[in-house]
Amino acid sequence: xxxxxxxxxxxxxxxxxxxxxxxxxxxxxxxxxxxxxxxxxxxxxxxxxxxxxxxxxxxxxxxxxxxxxxxxxxxxxxxxxxxxxxxxxxxxxxxxxxxxxxxxxxxxxxxxxxxxxxxxxxxxxxxxxxxxxxxxxxxxxxxxxxxxxxxxxxxxxxxxxxxxxxxxxxxxxxxxxxxxxxxxxxxxxxxxxxxxxxxxxxxxxxxxxxxxxxxxxxxxxxxxxxxxxxxxxxxxxxxxxxxxxxxxxxxxxxxxxxxxxxxxxxxxxxxxxxxxxxxxxxxxxxxxxxxxxxxxxxxxxxxxxxxxxxxxxxxxxxxxxxxxxxxxxxxxx
Amino acid sequence: xxxxxxxxxxxxxxxxxxxxxxxxxxxxxxxxxxxxxxxxxxxxxxxxxxxxxxxxxxxxxxxxxxxxxxxxxxxxxxxxxxxxxxxxxxxxxxxxxxxxxxxxxxxxxxxxxxxxxxxxxxxxxxxxxxxxxxxxxxxxxxxxxxxxxxxxxxxxxxxxxxxxxxxxxxxxxxxxxxxxxxxxxxxxxxxxxxxxxxxxxxxxxxxxxxxxxxxxxxxxxxxxxxxxxxxxxxxxxxxxxxxxxxxxxxxxxxxxxxxxxxxxxxxxxxxxxxxxxxxxxxxxxxxxxxxxxxxxxxxxxxxxxxxxxxxxxxxxxxxxxxxxxxxxxxxxx
Numbered sequence: 001x002x003x004x005x006x007x008x009x010x011x012x013x014x015x016x017x018x019x020x021x022x023x024x025x026x027x028x029x030x031x032x033x034x035x036x037x038x039x040x041x042x043x044x045x046x047x048x049x050x051x052x053x054x055x056x057x058x059x060x061x062x063x064x065x066x067x068x069x070x071x072x073x074x075x076x077x078x079x080x081x082x083x084x085x086x087x088x089x090x091x092x093x094x095x096x097x098x099x100x101x102x103x104x105x106x107x108x109x110x111x112x113x114x115x116x117x118x119x120x121x122x123x124x125x126x127x128x129x130x131x132x133x134x135x136x137x138x139x140x141x142x143x144x145x146x147x148x149x150x151x152x153x154x155x156x157x158x159x160x161x162x163x164x165x166x167x168x169x170x171x172x173x174x175x176x177x178x179x180x181x182x183x184x185x186x187x188x189x190x191x192x193x194x195x196x197x198x199x200x201x202x203x204x205x206x207x208x209x210x211x212x213x214x215x216x217x218x219x220x221x222x223x224x225x226x227x228x229x230x231x232x233x234x235x236x237x238x239x240x241x242x243x244x245x246x247x248x249x250x251x252x253x254x255x256x257x258x259x260x261x262x263x264x265x266x267x268x269x270x271x272x273x274x275x276x277x278x279x280x281x282x283x284x285x286x287x288x289x290x291x292x293x294x295x296x297x298x299x300x301x302x303x304x305x306x307x308x309x310x311x312x313x314x315x316x317x318x319x320x321x322x323x324x325x326x327x328x329x330x331x332x333x
Numbered sequence: 334x335x336x337x338x339x340x341x342x343x344x345x346x347x348x349x350x351x352x353x354x355x356x357x358x359x360x361x362x363x364x365x366x367x368x369x370x371x372x373x374x375x376x377x378x379x380x381x382x383x384x385x386x387x388x389x390x391x392x393x394x395x396x397x398x399x400x401x402x403x404x405x406x407x408x409x410x411x412x413x414x415x416x417x418x419x420x421x422x423x424x425x426x427x428x429x430x431x432x433x434x435x436x437x438x439x440x441x442x443x444x445x446x447x448x449x450x451x452x453x454x455x456x457x458x459x460x461x462x463x464x465x466x467x468x469x470x471x472x473x474x475x476x477x478x479x480x481x482x483x484x485x486x487x488x489x490x491x492x493x494x495x496x497x498x499x500x501x502x503x504x505x506x507x508x509x510x511x512x513x514x515x516x517x518x519x520x521x522x523x524x525x526x527x528x529x530x531x532x533x534x535x536x537x538x539x540x541x542x543x544x545x546x547x548x549x550x551x552x553x554x555x556x557x558x559x560x561x562x563x564x565x566x567x568x569x570x571x572x573x574x575x576x577x578x579x580x581x582x583x584x585x586x587x588x589x590x591x592x593x594x595x596x597x598x599x600x601x602x603x604x605x606x607x608x609x610x611x612x613x614x615x616x617x618x619x620x621x622x623x624x625x626x627x628x629x630x631x632x633x634x635x636x637x638x639x640x641x642x643x644x645x646x647x648x649x650x651x652x653x654x655x656x657x658x659x660x661x662x663x664x665x666x
Contacts, residue, residue: 005558005559006559007558008518008533008558009515009518009519009530009531009534010511011514012646012647012648013559013647014560014647014648014649014650015647015649016651016654017649017650018651018653080641080649093537093541094530094533095558149641149644151639151640151641151644152640153639153640158637158639158640159636159637159638159639159640160639168640168641170645172645172647176644176645176646176647177645177647178343178644178645178646179645179646180646181342181343181646182343185341185342186342189342197341197342197427200341201427204426204427204428208426224340225340225341226338226339226340226345226346226428228347276639276644278641278643278644278645280644299643304491304492304637305492305638306484306486306492306493306609307484307485307492307611308413308484308501308503308611309492310511310609310611310632311482311484311509311511311609311612311630312482312505312509312511312512313510313512313514314345314346314347314348314510315347316348316350317347317348317349317350318349318351319351320349320351321349323351
């Protein structure tokens with residue numbers, strides 16, 4: 001049922017994923033109170049509410065889809081895309097569509113309903129990243145899928161509909177616009193200079209220091225030069241790496257430290273803001289690239305995108321990135 | 334003080350517009366209760382709170398910046414850009430910046446605090462569009478300014494910080510990404526087919542009917558093929574027109590009817606949703622174009638953009654545009 005449609009003017013794809021609503025204006029899903037563990041589909045004992053697990057970590061030897069787990073990955077109950085779709089492409093007059101082939105999975109990060117990611121142990125955060133890595137590697141075997149987005153919405157203002165700590169994976173039959181634009185910009189830079197643009201950014205930031213927030217073993221978190229909003233952060237491996245899912249165990253540990261520390265600093269500096277993060281990595285099955293560099297973008301939600309942002313594609317950021325970085329450097333987390 | 338900064342990878346410009354906050358994490362402005370006319374800066378009798386008016390319509394012969402007006406245009410008190418800035422361009426290592434030259438104005442649409450645009454008379458809506466036209470023509474004389482975005486945020490979820498009916502105008506020293514991408518797509522289509530892509534869309538929609546919401550004298554409102562969200566609408570002149578500010582009085586009347594009727598239908602169908610609209614027209618001082626077609630995009634806010642949308646640039650729309658259009662066609666407004 002889901003369908004991908006292409007805007008004929010700008011080429012942007014949209015996923016039309018109708019939910020079983022009686023009326024077309026019933027667009028807001030009725031959800032149980034998201035803060036009540038009694039009705040939370042992600043709490044232990046409620047495993048039967050979710051589709052069967054795709055991956056599980058457990059301390060005990062209990063049966064699948066029962067309690068005792070420390071992390072679960074399950075298909076999303078309201079998927080934007082489905083693996084069962086047929087990979088049909090169609091033209092309708094001047095319009096283009098394709099079947100909504102893909103996958104939409106949820107990583108339930110912890111059995112503890114109220115253990116938000118900044119309060120998770122380093123091992124727990126690392127376990128989430130390892131689960132993402134494992135799922136991406138598995139999904140990459142489906143040749144219909146061209147890219148994967150690993151992301152997290154936390155807090156009602158972030159678009160999250162459930163408060164139990166979780167992140168998500170969407171596998172797509174195309175390379176999405178944001179990644180395409182990064183790939184194009186990075187390739188242009190490489191053609192001109194034969195250097196990775198992200199490595200160049202890391203070098204300039206390491207020299208100037210004013211936008212560096214923190215460094216861990218192998219990773220840097222910085223306030224990007226053209227941050228779209230207050231306290232936006234960019235987390236990158238300091239060595240050139242183009243494929244997230246080929247990360248070593250040590251690299252995943254370094255990333256989990258940088259991510260956890262960044263989130264703890266934001267929590268303290270801004271009073272537990274809602275936030276989104278997402279991972280940009282090479283499209284699936286591409287060979288390692290000299291010009292692309294995977295990274296994680298982290299955006300606390302402090303203002304709403306409004307008509308100006310939607311209409312222009314420009315963002316207005318009231319907090320200079322250098323001030324945000326200085327403030328976060330001082331914040332002890 | 335405002336500065337434009339360019340993202341080195343994707344080329345997106347961001348306006349860094351620091352507000353006078355004591356601490357960098359004081360990013361949320363403290364505002365008076367937006368629903369209290371007693372403290373509303375846009376209500377009659379409070380003219381001294383806003384900067385002096387740039388344009389005014391009044392029934393009486395009262396002095397400027399005093400009551401008796403039916404519409405005012407004033408500079409924004411918290412401008413994203415300023416005409417007083419110097420037009421400096423600078424490179425900082427691999428980063429690019431330019432002075433935040435521009436203008437940011439507010440159209441106070443009516444003296445009535447609670448008279449939202451869908452409840453305004455046809456003449457009032459037309460007066461708003463005429464004010465926008467007049468201000469764009471005036472701003473176009475400043476050769477440093479390259480484009481203007483006329484837009485409106487209505488309702489807290491739209492990013493509006495004041496409830497008194499108002500719309501806004503931002504003049505920019507560059508052509509913003511969204512418009513650039515439309516111009517590029519439309520030009521590509523024209524080079525291939527020697528036809529305006531928007532005229533082609535109008536022709537296909539007029540034939541298929543399934544996405545047409547309404548037609549007024551000279552205008553069509555439709556649910557676009559690849560709508561980013563439920564009930565997004567596109568309003569276009571049915572004849573080929575590339576420059577909004579050269580519209581005739583009859584054309585402005587036709588647009589105001591189409592806009593007002595669309596807003597009334599959305600109000601009834603969705604229970605007075607928050608919404609944004611914005612106008613896309615040719616960059617300033619360009620000669621009329623055979624391949625670009627000005628239009629207005631209208632987006633009710635029914636879901637928040639989340640990590641998936643930010644990370645991919647793709648949107649998930651749960652309401653097929655054909656269903657939204659059918660529902661709105663039936664809605665008597």
